[in-house]
Amino acid sequence: MLLRPSVADLKLVALDLGRIFGVVAVAALLPLGWGVAVGEWSAVSHLALMVGICLFLAGTAELLRPGSRGAVDWSHGMVVVALAWLLVPAVGAVPLALSGHFASWVDAYFEAVSGLTTSGLSLVNDLDHFPVALNVWRHTLHFLGGQGIVLAALVFFAAAGVRSLYQAEGRDERIFPSVGSTARFIWLVSIVHGIAGIVVLTADGVLAQGFTWDRALFHAVTIFMAAFDTGGFSPMSTSIAYYRSPLWEATVTVLMVAGALSFGLHHALWQRRPGLWKNLEVRTILATFGVILAVTIVGLGVVFEGAWPLTRRALFHVVSAHTGTGFATVSSSELARWSGLAYLGVIVAMALGGMSSSTAGGVKSLRIGLTLKAMANTVREVLLPERTVIPTGYYQYGHRRLSPELAQSVMAISLLYVGLYLLGAAVAYALGYDLDQALFESVSAAANVGLSVGITSPDMPLLLKLTMIGQMWVGRLEFVAVFALAGFAAAWLVGE
């Protein structure tokens, strides 16, 4: 029998959602200040309206605070996170929709979902004349989503029961004993990378590319947020191809890789902990990256002449796809012309994704490694004599046991991702797109990548836009929080 959620349950959910909106209001001060500095008063007004809505929701949610916080259970955290990733884009889309650069509110919502989920697919019209302040806001959404919007809230409002919120957002590593300390470490890593990345990109923009310093800073800040948080938005319509600079591409590549590393690995690297190369996840991502890069280079051999162009293009796009960033240095129609192995390589890289507890999307390397290990164990069980003891351990910051339950859950999530990829492809195919292009775009959306072969555009069918919004949301939350929300809704409707 399903138990209908009590009023106290709903109040707790609303209270936490209000706090998350408070964080969004604080984050919006960056684009708001930028807009004031460059005198974009229309964008400033619309951003101020959004900040007002966020503060209203944050303040009035406090009215619902129960006398004592009460027991916050696992499902409550999941429901908060699932709702937050749907509702924050709804408010975040307000200044985008009012800008007039989106054909409809659905398009603006699509953009905000894509930003928050660090997907990077875009429906904006005339991006090259888009207000700077709103461009900074699009990229701030990447930063909020990549860092984990709930994680940001944790830093500000250390409260009981936050662990379930933290894990619901797809982060399961506990670097420090308390979740708050872990959250602060994650922010520290991001700030250090941010300072280094923005300094290098700004210097390259001014000294090597001839930009004015204010424009170089604008490009550096937005590209940093999109690269480190594996987002993929770009302030210019031609993405990273706009910069035509190997140094810029190299810096962006380092930031994309840093963003796709788990924060646990960042901590271990900072501590110079030995034995990192034994980690199953590190080995898996190095193996998949190496194989996919080799396959893509072979596939692109017919497209690019010479070792340097071939390596440059293949490396950048495989890193961009595998980390789930979605930057491109070629046009979407050029990408669509890549055929055979190169096309396959990019699709597989997108589908696999980066490391768990990172800013990347996709199935994630740890799940791939565990799935392969579980499958290998099963094959050994079949082939070897019955009494043979098969080791079921793996190494991930220490020796761990691959229990049947863990193997099952990992395989289930991996299969769900495959299903999500196929679902989007089926919808796009049914709407008349080529199957290979439909699959590319679907994987890009569900794995929160953002590379496009041209399907994603303001004139694509509404059904496909809604499907991709759902894919980005479900893919980002790695299914569990979405199922919890569905269960919560079902309990509300039919529970007793």
Place this chain on the structure above:
Amino acid sequence: MIPLLLLAVILAPQVGVDGLDREPDRYDGRMVTIEGEAVGDYGRRGSEVWIQINDDPYRDAPLVETGLTRGPNRGIGVWMDVALFQPDRWGPPGRYGLRGPILRITGVFHHNDPERGGETYLEAVSVELVEGSRRTRTPGVSVPALAVGAGLAAVGIGTWSVLYRRRRNPITL
């Protein structure tokens, strides 16, 4: 040599960026002419300059002026010798609040050029200014949006601060 080059410039077919993007092999290594708006930044790098030329529905009037959503931008990178670069005549490149200069550029189209790290671009031979850049009409402060935003913020902050003070100093009878 110079008359031959002049002849090639004069005879170069005018193509859209869309055409170059759809059939790059057809135009690879050929002299073509494009016309469009310079947007973003002028990337002056010593003796050479990179600019982006957009040949899309917004080249004459950006969206902010017409209010018409006509799809994403469409542009190509143009490489030119600094001798062809005349920013003082052209005016600033297009961005929010600015319609960039409309340039008519003739040059050699390169697709995945191995000499330049695999770039696809137009190597300019001649650049003609069609129309200089100009400021565009941009909307000013939206008073209703600001008023509603300020009102909502005041209610939110007010509610929060009253509740916060009550919790800090509970009223006891």
